[in-house]
Amino acid sequence: MTATPGIQLKPKGQPRLAAGSWRADPVHSHALFTARVAGRAVRGRLPLTGEVRITDPIEDSTARLAARASAVSTGSPVLDRLLAGPAFLDARAFPEISFRSELLVWVPAGWRAVGRLQVKNTTHELACQLDLDLGGTRPGDPPHIIIASRWAIDSRWVTSQWVPALDRRIMMACSCLLEQSI
Numbered sequence: 345m346t347a348t349p350g351i352q353l354k355p356k357g358q359p360r361l362a363a364g365s366w367r368a369d370p371v372h373s374h375a376l377f378t379a380r381v382a383g384r385a386v387r388g389r390l391p392l393t394g395e396v397r398i399t400d401p402i403e404d405s406t407a408r409l410a411a412r413a414s415a416v417s418t419g420s421p422v423l424d425r426l427l428a429g430p431a432f433l434d435a436r437a438f439p440e441i442s443f444r445s446e447l448l449v450w451v452p453a454g455w456r457a458v459g460r461l462q463v464k465n466t467t468h469e470l471a472c473q474l475d476l477d478l479g480g481t482r483p484g485d486p487p488h489i490i491i492a493s494r495w496a497i498d499s500r501w502v503t504s505q506w507v508p509a510l511d512r513r514i515m516m517a518c519s520c521l522l523e524q525s526i
Contacts, residue, residue: 362487365525366396368409369488372521375411379499382509388418388427390441396522398448407445407457409520413438432503438464457493463501470495472518487524492517 373392378385394409413435416427428435445459455474460467472493496513503510 362524363398363400366398366489366522367525368392368394368396369521369523372490372519373409374519376517376519377514379514380511381507386418386423388416388424390417391415392518392520394443394520395525403447403449405445405448407448407459408442409518410440410442413441431505434464443470461497461501463497466501468497468501470497488521490519490521492519494518 370391370393373394375390375392376387377389378387380386390411390413392409392411394407396405396407398405413433414428416424416433416435418424418427427433430437433441440462442462443459444462445457447456447458449456449458453473455476456471457474458469458471461470462468472495475492477490477492494515494517496515499507499510499512499514502514
């Protein structure tokens with residue numbers, strides 16, 4: 345069954361991207377984070393760029409998403425400079441944070457991605473559930489889909505310095521609007 349060109353539905357209504365290239369719309373794609381420091385939540389975001397190549401079989405598909413470390417935004421210019429600085433992301437030495445998938449698979453509970461997250465030139469294995477939303481795709485509009493995921497990373501991936509009262513877990517959420525490349 346095809347909902348719109350480029351997007352198909354799997355059993356139980358699970359959307360599936362058609363084979364081909366898809367790009368992340370940088371205006372509508374971002375990673376959000378929440379870290380607890382001294383019992384207070386610090387929230388921020390990083391804009392994402394990237395590309396997804398869907399193949400048949402789906403397991404051979406690839407995705408690469410990237411964020412500029414210097415683009416971290418919390419709403420506080422002072423905190424943004426601190427997070428982009430040498431004590432945390434060290435954006436001058438390590439300008440990019442990236443994720444490369446190694447496996448994309450559909451299971452009865454939905455889509456899963458397994459890959460590697462590179463932060464500060466160190467690679468960490470990462471697995472996450474993907475939620476796909478057809479969004480407002482209408483006949484005649486270019487095919488697009490929104491992919492969302494959530495996971496936790498270890499705060500030691502971001503800083504090797506001891507930060508009093510920084511929780512070890514940093515909660516992450518990612519939302520990407522993918523548009524089919526022509």
